[in-house]
Amino acid sequence: MDAVNDAANDTAGSDGAGGGSLRNHEGPAPEREPSRLYPRVTSFRSRRGALTATQQQSWERMWPRIGREVSDEPLDAAAWFGRTAPLIIEIGCGTGTATAAMAQAEPQFDLIGIEVYKPGLAQLVQRIEREGIENIRLLRGDAVDVLEHMIAKDSLAGVRVFFPDPWPKARHHKRRLLQPATMTLIASRLQRGGILHVATDHAGYAEHIAAVGAGEPQLVGLNEATGGDAEHPGAETVIGLERPVTKFESKAHRAGSAITEFIWGKI
Ligand SMILES: C[S@@+](CC[C@H](N)C(=O)[O-])C[C@H]1O[C@@H](n2cnc3c(N)ncnc32)[C@H](O)[C@@H]1O
Numbered sequence: 001m002d003a004v005n006d007a008a009n010d011t012a013g014s015d016g017a018g019g020g021s022l023r024n025h026e027g028p029a030p031e032r033e034p035s036r037l038y039p040r041v042t043s044f045r046s047r048r049g050a051l052t053a054t055q056q057q058s059w060e061r062m063w064p065r066i067g068r069e070v071s072d073e074p075l076d077a078a079a080w081f082g083r084t085a086p087l088i089i090e091i092g093c094g095t096g097t098a099t100a101a102m103a104q105a106e107p108q109f110d111l112i113g114i115e116v117y118k119p120g121l122a123q124l125v126q127r128i129e130r131e132g133i134e135n136i137r138l139l140r141g142d143a144v145d146v147l148e149h150m151i152a153k154d155s156l157a158g159v160r161v162f163f164p165d166p167w168p169k170a171r172h173h174k175r176r177l178l179q180p181a182t183m184t185l186i187a188s189r190l191q192r193g194g195i196l197h198v199a200t201d202h203a204g205y206a207e208h209i210a211a212v213g214a215g216e217p218q219l220v221g222l223n224e225a226t227g228g229d230a231e232h233p234g235a236e237t238v239i240g241l242e243r244p245v246t247k248f249e250s251k252a253h254r255a256g257s258a259i260t261e262f263i264w265g266k267i
Pocket residue numbers: 042043044045091092093094095114115116117120141142143144161162163164165177246247248249
């Protein structure tokens with residue numbers, strides 16, 4: 001991870017956080033490229049990777065229907081899914097192990113996985129096609145852009161953030177996704193009773209996340225790690241909290257890292 005973070009630091013430049021901005025830009029923001037996959041990365045690092053031939057074929061068959069690039073257009077989820085159902089967003093879905101399993105376990109919900117890494121998305125696209133999963137859509141790009149521009153306030157039944165990149169070095173902490181501003185943004189998109197579910201295997205990031213969540217007035221803790229109890233009086237829609245173990249998480253288990261799970265509810 002260190003080598004990766006060093007590479008990310010080279011891409012991002014040195015310290016110089018973006019003040020009140022949700023993003024930590026270096027200097028003035030460059031003009032946006034249509035794809036939104038601009039190189040000034042934030043909580044994610046630039047990673048290239050080619051799709052296999054079968055992934056590419058599956059992508060071409062499926063993406064026009066189930067995938068979109070992040071844009072400024074407010075999202076009409078009912079039109080995209082072809083039905084009205086409570087909506088859950090997963091930020092940084094990686095290869096989509098949790099996304100697919102949770103979508104299959106809760107067909108009554110619609111799930112949107114957001115990820116910048118195309119080969120990860122491609123694995124999920126293949127699984128969606130192979131297993132005929134109907135209640136997943138995918139957005140490729142920065143989840144902060146999605147939340148800011150595409151998702152209406154008070155609209156989500158849940159937001160999931162499983163194993164966000166911990167950026168362990170102090171000089172990289174500003175790149176962590178879960179900062180006060182993003183926590184406020186996420187909370188603002190949840191409907192009353194909506195759930196924010198976060199998991200991390202990094203002890204330092206866990207402490208940071210706990211403090212940031214405790215400071216967010218729109219959220220109330222619902223489990224031990226968030227200093228609350230399981231009953232949330234505002235809950236109208238109860239989303240599933242059972243996660244399958246992802247490849248990433250298995251590595252953490254093998255390394256002996258403890259997993260911290262956070263559950264908050266929107267007041
Ligand atoms: C450590 S991986 C975990 C992946 C997956 N959740 C799992 O448990 O296996 C973190 C993922 O978040 C993605 N990511 C980080 N920041 C993001 C952002 N702002 N928008 C979308 N994806 C992001 C990265 O590309 C990476 O795939």
